[in-house]
Amino acid sequence: MAAAARRVGAESSATRALILEAADKLIRDEGYASVSTRRVASRAGLKPSLVHYYFPTTDDLLVAMSRRGAEESDRMIEQALQSDDPVRALWTFLTDPSRIAMALEFMALANHREAVRTHMAEHCEAMRRREVEAFTRLLGERLADGADCPPSGLSVVLAGIGRALVMEGGLGVTSGHAEARAFVEQWLDRLLPPKGQPAGS
Amino acid sequence: MAAAARRVGAESSATRALILEAADKLIRDEGYASVSTRRVASRAGLKPSLVHYYFPTTDDLLVAMSRRGAEESDRMIEQALQSDDPVRALWTFLTDPSRIAMALEFMALANHREAVRTHMAEHCEAMRRREVEAFTRLLGERLADGADCPPSGLSVVLAGIGRALVMEGGLGVTSGHAEARAFVEQWLDRLLPPKGQPAGS
Amino acid sequence: MAAAARRVGAESSATRALILEAADKLIRDEGYASVSTRRVASRAGLKPSLVHYYFPTTDDLLVAMSRRGAEESDRMIEQALQSDDPVRALWTFLTDPSRIAMALEFMALANHREAVRTHMAEHCEAMRRREVEAFTRLLGERLADGADCPPSGLSVVLAGIGRALVMEGGLGVTSGHAEARAFVEQWLDRLLPPKGQPAGS
Amino acid sequence: MAAAARRVGAESSATRALILEAADKLIRDEGYASVSTRRVASRAGLKPSLVHYYFPTTDDLLVAMSRRGAEESDRMIEQALQSDDPVRALWTFLTDPSRIAMALEFMALANHREAVRTHMAEHCEAMRRREVEAFTRLLGERLADGADCPPSGLSVVLAGIGRALVMEGGLGVTSGHAEARAFVEQWLDRLLPPKGQPAGS
DNA sequence: AATGAATGAGATTTCATTCAT
DNA sequence: CATGAATGAAATCTCATTCAT
Numbered sequence: 001m002a003a004a005a006r007r008v009g010a011e012s013s014a015t016r017a018l019i020l021e022a023a024d025k026l027i028r029d030e031g032y033a034s035v036s037t038r039r040v041a042s043r044a045g046l047k048p049s050l051v052h053y054y055f056p057t058t059d060d061l062l063v064a065m066s067r068r069g070a071e072e073s074d075r076m077i078e079q080a081l082q083s084d085d086p087v088r089a090l091w092t093f094l095t096d097p098s099r100i101a102m103a104l105e106f107m108a109l110a111n112h113r114e115a116v117r118t119h120m121a122e123h124c125e126a127m128r129r130r131e132v133e134a135f136t137r138l139l140g141e142r143l144a145d146g147a148d149c150p151p152s153g154l155s156v157v158l159a160g161i162g163r164a165l166v167m168e169g170g171l172g173v174t175s176g177h178a179e180a181r182a183f184v185e186q187w188l189d190r191l192l193p194p195k196g197q198p199a200g201s
Numbered sequence: 202m203a204a205a206a207r208r209v210g211a212e213s214s215a216t217r218a219l220i221l222e223a224a225d226k227l228i229r230d231e232g233y234a235s236v237s238t239r240r241v242a243s244r245a246g247l248k249p250s251l252v253h254y255y256f257p258t259t260d261d262l263l264v265a266m267s268r269r270g271a272e273e274s275d276r277m278i279e280q281a282l283q284s285d286d287p288v289r290a291l292w293t294f295l296t297d298p299s300r301i302a303m304a305l306e307f308m309a310l311a312n313h314r315e316a317v318r319t320h321m322a323e324h325c326e327a328m329r330r331r332e333v334e335a336f337t338r339l340l341g342e343r344l345a346d347g348a349d350c351p352p353s354g355l356s357v358v359l360a361g362i363g364r365a366l367v368m369e370g371g372l373g374v375t376s377g378h379a380e381a382r383a384f385v386e387q388w389l390d391r392l393l394p395p396k397g398q399p400a401g402s
Numbered sequence: 403m404a405a406a407a408r409r410v411g412a413e414s415s416a417t418r419a420l421i422l423e424a425a426d427k428l429i430r431d432e433g434y435a436s437v438s439t440r441r442v443a444s445r446a447g448l449k450p451s452l453v454h455y456y457f458p459t460t461d462d463l464l465v466a467m468s469r470r471g472a473e474e475s476d477r478m479i480e481q482a483l484q485s486d487d488p489v490r491a492l493w494t495f496l497t498d499p500s501r502i503a504m505a506l507e508f509m510a511l512a513n514h515r516e517a518v519r520t521h522m523a524e525h526c527e528a529m530r531r532r533e534v535e536a537f538t539r540l541l542g543e544r545l546a547d548g549a550d551c552p553p554s555g556l557s558v559v560l561a562g563i564g565r566a567l568v569m570e571g572g573l574g575v576t577s578g579h580a581e582a583r584a585f586v587e588q589w590l591d592r593l594l595p596p597k598g599q600p601a602g603s
Numbered sequence: 604m605a606a607a608a609r610r611v612g613a614e615s616s617a618t619r620a621l622i623l624e625a626a627d628k629l630i631r632d633e634g635y636a637s638v639s640t641r642r643v644a645s646r647a648g649l650k651p652s653l654v655h656y657y658f659p660t661t662d663d664l665l666v667a668m669s670r671r672g673a674e675e676s677d678r679m680i681e682q683a684l685q686s687d688d689p690v691r692a693l694w695t696f697l698t699d700p701s702r703i704a705m706a707l708e709f710m711a712l713a714n715h716r717e718a719v720r721t722h723m724a725e726h727c728e729a730m731r732r733r734e735v736e737a738f739t740r741l742l743g744e745r746l747a748d749g750a751d752c753p754p755s756g757l758s759v760v761l762a763g764i765g766r767a768l769v770m771e772g773g774l775g776v777t778s779g780h781a782e783a784r785a786f787v788e789q790w791l792d793r794l795l796p797p798k799g800q801p802a803g804s
Numbered sequence: 805a806a807t808g809a810a811t812g813a814g815a816t817t818t819c820a821t822t823c824a825t
Numbered sequence: 826c827a828t829g830a831a832t833g834a835a836a837t838c839t840c841a842t843t844c845a846t
Contacts (some may be wrong), residue, residue, distance in 0.1 A: 015826090031313040033234050038817060048820090049828050058820065088293070107368055108309035109260055111232040121372040128376050153380030158380070160365030168357075170356055171322040174330050179354025216809080239834055250811060253838070417830080433714040435636050438815055450816095453831055460816070509770055510711035514634040523774040530778050551789075552740070554783030559760075562767030566759055569710055569766075573724040577731050581756030582763070607842065639840060652807050663826090672825090 016042050016054045023065050028098070032105045034060065059115045066109075066116055069102050070123040077130055087138055087192055090131065091184060094162035097169065104167065131155040142191050157183065217255050219245050224266050229299070236263065260316045267310075267317055270303050271324040280333055288339050289389055291332065295363035296313045296382075302364060332356040343392050359385065418456050420446050425467050430500070434507045437464065461517045468511075468518055470523040471504050479532055489540055490590055492533065496564035497583075499571065504570060527592065533557040544593050607750040617680070619657045621647050626668050627754055633792035635708045662718045669712075669719055672705050680733055690741055693734065694787060702774065707770065709778065734758040745794050761787065 027035050037058065041048040054059035076099065080089035095100070109116035128180035135143070135151035143150055149157065161184055165177055209385035216393070228236050237285060242249040256262035277300065281290035294300070311318035335351035336344070344351060351359065366378055424446035430438055439460070443450040457463035478501065482491035495501070512519035537545070537553035545552060551559065563586060567579055625647035630638050644651040658664035660697065679702065680696055683692035696702070713720035738746070738754035746753055751759065768780055 015828095030310070033313060037821090038819070047828060049830095050826090052821070053827065056821085102307065105312075106373070108232065108305070109373060111306075112234055117372060121374055123370055124369060124374045125376065128374065132377065144363065151378050152377030156365055156369070156377040156381035157358075157362055157384060160361035160363070162361070163368075164357055164361030167364075168325060170319060171311060171325055173307070173322055173324065173325045173329065176333065176353030178356040179351050180357035180388045183350035183354045183358060188253035214809090238838085239835070250839095251809085254808095256840085261838070275814090329815070353817060366837095415830090428646065428743060433711065435715055439812070439817085449832060451834090452816070452830085455829095455831070458817085506711070509712075509774070510634070510707065513637060513708075519774060523776055525776055526771060526776045530776065533777065551786035552782050554779030555786045556779075558767055558771070558779040558783035559764055562763040563760055563764075564683060564763070565767065565770075568725060568794060570759070573710070573713060575724055575727045575728055575731065577728065578735065578755030578757075578759040581753050582759035584611030585752035585756045585760060616805090633825095641840070650807065653805090655842075659842085797831090798825065 005143055013054070015046070015050065017047065018066060019051055019054055023061060024102075027065065027105050028102065028124055032062075032109045035065075037061075050168065059113060061070060061116050062113055063119055064104050066119045066123075068105065070119070071147075073099060073103070073123070073127065077127065081134055085192075088133065088136065088188055091158060091162070091188060094158050095165055095181075097166050100166040101170065104163070128152070128155055131159075139191055148191070171180075214249065214255070216351050220247065220252055220255055220262075221265060221269055224262060225303075228266065229303060233263075234312045236266075238262075260314060260341070263310060263314060264316050264320055266326075267320045270300075270307060271320070272322070274300060274328065275331075278328065282335055286393075287335065288393055292359060292363070292385060295359050296366050298367050300302065301364055304362070304369065305368060318384070320333065329353070329356055332360075340392050349392070364368050378388060379402065406423065415456070417448070417452065421453055421456055421463075422466060425463060425503075426470070429467065429507050430504060434464075434511045434589055437467075439463075447560055461515060464515060464518050465513060465521055468508050468521045468525075470502075470519070471508060475501060475505070475525070475529065477531075481527065487594075488536065489594055490537065492591060493560060493564070493586060496560050497567055499568050501571065502565055502568040506565070530554070530557055533561075541593055550593070616657070617690060618653065619648070622649065622654055622657055622664075623667060623671055626664060628670070628706050630668065631705065635665075635712045638668075640664075654728065661703070661714060665712060665716060666718050666722055669709050669722050669726075673708060673722070676726070676730065677733075684716075684737055691791055693737065694761060694791060697761050698768055698784075700769050703766055703769040703794065704773065707766070731755070731758055734762075736762070742794055751794070 005193055019040060023040045023093075026040060026043055036060075037051045038048045040061070041051045051061070055064060076093050076096070078089070078153075082094045083089040106116060110120045132151045132155055135154050139151065139154075142148075143154065145183060148154075161180055163181065168174065168177070170180055220265055224241045227240055227244055236248045236259075238252045241262070242252045245252075252262070256265060269373055274354070277294050278299070281287055281294045281349060284290040287399070295402045307317060333352045333356050336355050339354065340355075343349075344355065348353075362381055368380065369375065421442060422578055425442045428445055429439060437460075439450045439453045442463070443453045446453075453463070458468060478495050479492070479497070480487055482495045487493040495554050508518060508522055512522045534553045541553065541556075543557065544550075550556075559601050563582055569581065570576065573578070622643060626638055626643045627646045629643060629646050638661075640658075641651045642665070642794060644654045647654075658667060670738055675755070679696050679699070680693070681695045686692040709723055710722060713723045735754045735758055738757050740755075742754065745751075746757065751757075768783065770776065774781070
């Protein structure tokens with residue numbers, strides 16, 4: 001509440017962007033537990049007080065980072081949907097190691113940070129809606145019949161498999177990965193016209 | 202006497218178990234970042250020094266916890282495999298919220314704690330082998346034909362979907378969950394004899 | 403702004419000086435092993451955190467103390483050299499109990515603290531150069547002939563004897579001290595014009 | 604006082620010797636501040652409690668170490684005195700880096716440990732007496748005349764110069780050392796018959 | 805003769821946060 | 826806009842010591 005009242009650095013400030021950039025590198029390199037005012041400041045070559053000037057509390061910083069990550073995610077989805085082969089591009093997005101590693105840090109963070117949890121929940125729902133809408137548009141008819149699952153289920157399933165590949169990969173565990181990947185790809189092949197040709201043709 | 206200063210508290214010590222129990226509750230309730238000597242001690246009603254007596258470093262404690270979780274996991278798998286309907290019991294295991302929440306904390310921890318990563322990697326591989334062996338034995342012939350994926354892929358896919366359901370559930374996100382769950386269940390129905398009848402009949 | 407998070411408290415801060423003053427008293431009274439954040443803070447009537455604010459690590463504090471001692475030493479040498487009887491004044495300096503006690507603490511510290519060792523080595527060399535230059539200027543011709551040792555040797559010898567007197571004195575051991583002191587004084591008498599008259603006359 | 608009452612390990616125990624041996628290595632390698640029950644135990648491959656069994660308090664251990672060092676010193680002096688060229692052998696003893704490094708640790712320790720100070724003072728006096736007696740016997744007549752200093756002074760002077768060489772050498776500082784060493788050696792040459800021939804001949 | 809358990813103190817460091825300028 | 830100063834809390838670890846067995 002005090003935070004809301006205080007006038008903090010403008011959204012557009014270059015310094016603000018610098019801080020978020022440094023925090024981003026930090027969370028990727030050393031995990032969310034390493035994101036502290038001081039560490040971020042030293043990464044960015046700034047004084048800790050300045051970080052507090054832009055982000056009065058640690059929650060403020062974390063939520064801003066979460067938002068930044070979410071925006072990048074949105075951009076990646078949008079790009080995928082505008083590609084020639086949007087469904088397969090979405091699958092590629094769902095297995096992007098860098099994005100998923102980041103998302104997992106925020107999922108873990110969400111366990112102890114109410115503010116982060118709230119934002120992550122919103123973004124997660126939004127992504128689901130976006131994907132469901134896309135799958136419906138792109139695959140609707142083909143998913144309707146029998147054996148397959150509806151667009152919303154597909155979104156959950158593919159996200160889960162993608163995350164499994166990345167999470168385990170991070171541990172150095174890869175057995176079964178090629179097979180799981182092949183399974184998804186055959187599935188998509190069944191649902192889609194031959195690669196390269198737009199799905200709607 | 203040569204290898205002194207080693208294994209401090211005997212594996213069997215009641216105090217040791219008490220500490221691990223408290224740490225377990227703590228990580229479930231408040232996430233891995235809350236596991237500190239002080240907090241664990243206060244949960245267990247002990248002095249922080251005593252925690253250090255049993256677990257000289259935080260890594261020691263964390264690895265012991267990881268091991269404890271892994272053992273419980275193993276027991277759960279074993280139980281599933283001895284049930285009437287082992288495949289569906291395995292799927293239930295793969296979506297058990299409490300176990301997965303714990304596993305996710307350790308996955309996150311593994312990012313910053315070398316010792317935890319090493320142990321998690323080993324256990325993850327062992328679980329995969331165990332599951333693959335079970336799926337091969339229980340479903341081998343049926344998975345062989347065409348559309349499905351081999352046992353190793355199935356293990357990855359089901360683990361991924363299970364984790365997705367739990368992770369998102371933790372955020373309060375559930376859209377698509379029922380559909381994804383139904384998809385897996387139909388899949389299992391296709392692979393298995395009607396519920397209740399042992400797979401081998 | 404680029405090189406932020408550096409030199410915390412300004413060199414000139416009164417608080418900083420207060421901390422160094424307290425640390426100085428502490429090391430004199432209780433030896434280097436007593437120099438800890440807590441103790442220094444309590445001596446200075448400050449909170450431990452504030453000591454850490456000015457000296458992020460214990461090494462930082464120790465090196466600052468070493469530097470401070472070295473500067474005082476330099477001032478004392480300079481004063482000695484500007485006196486009427488600079489050589490005897492230097493000998494007095496080399497047996498000053500308070501200064502030497504301090505120097506010995508830092509020599510001992512240098513054994514386990516890389517940063518202190520580095521600084522002590524530099525300062526020790528600088529002092530030697532300064533003394534050699536002074537002895538050369540003041541006694542050059544007279545040291546040239548036969549039985550005596552050159553300025554550089556003289557510097558080592560007098561420093562060693564001075565330290566012996568102080569170190570043993572600290573233990574309460576004094577036998578032979580008067581004789582050793584007389585030996586040096588006779589030596590200087592031989593090299594110098596009668597007391598009071600400047601060496602150059 | 605409680606310590607005096609308690610029955611501790613016999614002086615002759617092999618374990619006791621093992622502990623002292625480990626403590627000795629430790630103080631040489633890492634300085635006196637590193638000598639703690641736990642560190643010594645781990646060096647010796649024993650449990651901390653066992654160290655406490657033999658040395659109820661840290662002071663007990665330190666004094667025992669000091670005593671051990673003193674005994675070795677005594678042996679070295681005795682050996683020097685029985686050599687062909689006892690005076691030069693004593694000078695070699697007074698510049699022995701390993702012995703002096705140890706002695707300096709105990710001098711530093713003596714600042715904060717009453718018990719160690721007491722013992723060091725005694726041993727220091729005893730050594731002085733021993734050396735004075737030897738110098739008197741070996742060089743008496745020659746020191747009597749004019750320019751030189753009496754045996755007791757000589758003992759202080761040589762000890763001081765020897766320590767200077769070792770202490771500064773430890774810092775990597777060596778300027779003037781060769782000259783100081785040459786000075787002492789010329790001095791001894793003046794006092795002694797040509798090398799190799801016993802002084803009394 | 806030896807050891808495991810326990811404890812209280814304290815050292816070192818990192819942190820988030822506040823405040824005044 | 827930005828910063829220096831200050832603070833209190835806590836995390837991690839090491840220690841000496843005691844006690845009961």
